[in-house]
Amino acid sequence: MSNHSPITPNLSDSGIRYFQAYEESLxxxxxxxxxxxxxxxxxxxHIIASGPEDAPPLVLLHGALFSSTMWYPNITDWSSKYRTYAIDIIGDMNKSIPADLCGTRAGYAEWLLDVFDALEIEKSHMIGLSLGGLHTMNFILRASERVESAAILSPAETFFPFHHDFYQYALSLAEADGVENFLKWxxxxxNLLHxxxxEQFHTGVMWQxxxxxxxxxxxGFPYVFxxxxxxxxxxxxxLLLGEHEVIYDPQSALHRASALVPGMEAEIIKQAGHVLSMEQPQYVNERVLDFFSK
Known part of the structure; x- marks a missing residue:
């Protein structure tokens, strides 16, 4: 089911600019x-695979508007132990090409099952950040037999509703200085992103x-389980959360998750906010590998 030749979808000018920016990020x-x-x-x-082909699989699911290229600070460590598959979440701004997007939680789990089957993954470790964390939990609840263990980083909702500030900043992204204000918030x-x-994030916001x-x-999503x-x-x-998380109160999310999810390990990381895999990559890389090796 793999198609290794480049697919050129019918892109608008803003889509072409995005694909170019994505390639530069790669x-x-x-x-x-x-x-x-x-x-x-x-x-x-669309998938970016790294690491030894005979190593155990590790599936990576990115944050909204960030795409799989966001894992560049993490991939060296993780792909030294695993065959990593960074998957562009269908329906978000990235290089995947939606054809029939249902947008329901059940549908998203079916999509990911299709991806696992196409990659011939029977069972995998998973890491998801933000939107990817929400997808990871959704998949665990619908296809637990396919998941070895999972690291969920700063999940979008999942355990606790968004703070109203999130919608204010997210809805203003396409305005002048919207991207700058969002990232600063x-x-x-x-952390200064590369x-x-x-530029890739900005072109994704502008892609209509x-x-x-x-x-x-x-x-569908977003959703609090x-x-x-x-x-x-x-x-x-x-579960890893940053002490400077702004999309919700990290202590409240950690408390509810710890009280309900059987046997879960949870931690709030110092000097990190929402994108903790990019803000504290060395610590996060090692913490996740240590958890998976248990």
Whole structure:
């Protein structure tokens, strides 16, 4: 089901600019990689694979608007132990090409099952940040037999609702200085993202493509899982939150998650905010590998 030839979708000028910026961001990827597409019922899914082909699999799911290129500070360590598959989440701004995006939680789990099957992954470790963390928890609840263990980083909602500031900043992204204001709100002065990556984020915000912006649905995302759903988790989970998280109160999220998810390990990381894998990569890289090796 793999398609290793480049797919050229029918892109607008803003889409072409985005694809160019994505390729430039991939120049920050510090290890050998193979980029390719796999077919799913919901469209073509773009994947960046690194690490030894015979190593155990590790699936990476990125944050909204950041795409798989966001893992460049982490991939050297993680792909030294695993065959990593950084998956561009279908329907978000990245190189995946949605064809039939249902936008429901059940549908997103079906999409990821298609990806696992196409990659011939029977069971994998998973890491998801923000939107990717939400997808990871959703997949665990619907296909736990396919997940070895998971690290969920700064998940979007999942355990606790967004602070109203999140919507204010997110809805202002396309305005003048919107990207700058959003990143400053989210990261303050703790970390300067690489200018090439910031340019990719900016072009993603400016890319007008209705097929990639599903309207919120009651049975879609964002979503806070119920007590019963969280109590039913059967997979070992590591939850990492930043002490400077702004999308919700990290202590409240940690408290609810720890109280409900069986056997979960949870930690609040110092000197980190929402994008903790980019803000404190060395610590996060080692913490995750240590958890997976148990």
């Amino acid at each position: 120049g920050l990827w510090p290890v050998h990689y193979k980029a390719f597409y796999v077919s799913t019922r919901f469209g073509q899914t 989210m990261m303050a002065d703790r 200018p090439i990556f910031v 493509d209705r097929s990639r912006q599903p309207k919120p649905k009651a049975d 119920t007590d019963d759903e969280l109590r039913s988790v059967k997979v070992p989970i590591l």
